[in-house]
Amino acid sequence: MSIRKAIFSFISGLLFSAAAVAQTDSAAVAMQKHKGFRDLALMDSTIRQEIRYATANNFTKAVIYDCPACLLRPEVAEALVQVNQSLRKQGLYLKVFDCYRPGPYQQRLWDKVPNPDYVTPPAKGSMHSRGAAVDLTIVDSTGKELNMGTEFDFFGVEAHTDNLNLPAEVLKSRQILRDAMEAAGFGGIRTEWWHFSYRQKQFPLSDYVWPCH
Ligand SMILES: [Zn+2]
Numbered sequence: 001m002s003i004r005k006a007i008f009s010f011i012s013g014l015l016f017s018a019a020a021v022a023q024t025d026s027a028a029v030a031m032q033k034h035k036g037f038r039d040l041a042l043m044d045s046t047i048r049q050e051i052r053y054a055t056a057n058n059f060t061k062a063v064i065y066d067c068p069a070c071l072l073r074p075e076v077a078e079a080l081v082q083v084n085q086s087l088r089k090q091g092l093y094l095k096v097f098d099c100y101r102p103g104p105y106q107q108r109l110w111d112k113v114p115n116p117d118y119v120t121p122p123a124k125g126s127m128h129s130r131g132a133a134v135d136l137t138i139v140d141s142t143g144k145e146l147n148m149g150t151e152f153d154f155f156g157v158e159a160h161t162d163n164l165n166l167p168a169e170v171l172k173s174r175q176i177l178r179d180a181m182e183a184a185g186f187g188g189i190r191t192e193w194w195h196f197s198y199r200q201k202q203f204p205l206s207d208y209v210w211p212c213h
Contacts, residue, residue, distance in 0.1 A: 035208040037071035037100055037131055044081045046088070048095035048139055052152060053105070059153040060112045067212035070099035073131040076198040079184040080134060086180055091141050097152045097194065098135040101128035103207035118155060130203040134186075135194045138177050146173040152194050161193050 040047060051068035052058040072080065084094045101109075106129050107122045120126035127133035135153075138146045149170035150159045157163055161178070164171065174193050181188065186196040 034071055034210060035206070036074070037206075037208065037210075038074050038077040040070040040072060040077050040080065040096070040099065043077055044084055046093055047080070047084050048093060048143065050095060050097060051099075052097045053101070053109070059118070059155070060109065062112055064108050064112070065105055067210075069210045070096050070134075071131065071210055072099050072134065073198070073201075073203050075201055076132050076134070076203075079186065079198060079200075083180045083184045083186075086183065087138065087176075090176075092138050092146075092176070093141070094136050095139045095143075095145065096134055096136045098128060099133075100131040100206070101126060102209040103129050103205060104209055125205040127197040129205050131206060132201075132203050133195060133197045135192075136177075136196070137194055138173065146176070148173055148177075148193055150193070155191075159193055160191055161188055162190055 041049060047070075049068065049070050051065065051070060053060075054063065054065040054068035056063050058064070080094065080096075087093060103122060103125075106120065106126055109119050110122050113119045120129075122129075128135075137148055137152065140146070147167075147169050149166050150156070158166070161174065177193070178188055181196045185198055185200040187199045189195050189197070
């Protein structure tokens with residue numbers, strides 16, 4: 001082998017192993033970066049995201065999160081991707097309003113609205129702070145939300161899931177959401193049509209806050 005060839009082969013070997021190391025590193029870094037939480041946007045980019053607490057467009061009228069992200073425990077994120085896949089067969093998509101809510105952000109929410117009717121006290125801990133709950137709705141292929149009867153975070157009897165005194169269109173849209181979520185292991189709650197918790201596994205509360213760039 002000529003010196004030139006030897007150098008070439010040495011350098012390409014070096015580059016190859018560097019690339020392999022970089023690839024392994026990036027997967028490890030991605031998981032480690034979020035302390036074991038999964039970033040839903042990286043798993044299914046067709047699930048719409050409008051993380052309301054990263055804007056002032058929420059019931060507190062204040063920006064609670066420093067920047068938006070939809071992180072979830074791995075099993076929960078995978079189940080949600082399944083739900084979206086089943087909805088896509090009907091030309092529908094999920095749209096998430098809130099996912100994992102770090103302990104410090106739950107505290108901010110509580111500081112704004114210290115009322116257990118609307119916000120879970122941080123000491124008790126919300127299913128959102130366990131990375132096991134998600135607030136969401138359904139959109140059509142143009143991104144238009146289905147009529148669910150109320151906005152996200154509307155507190156009143158119109159948002160209750162046991163309230164059947166609603167237009168047939170609303171009841172049908174809610175049924176589509178509930179059926180799809182329950183089939184993947186989620187369960188809803190009585191007072192908020194948009195809230196679902198993953199029921200197949202318990203997760204601890206977490207104070208991890210995702211970084212903002
Ligand atoms: Zn919720």
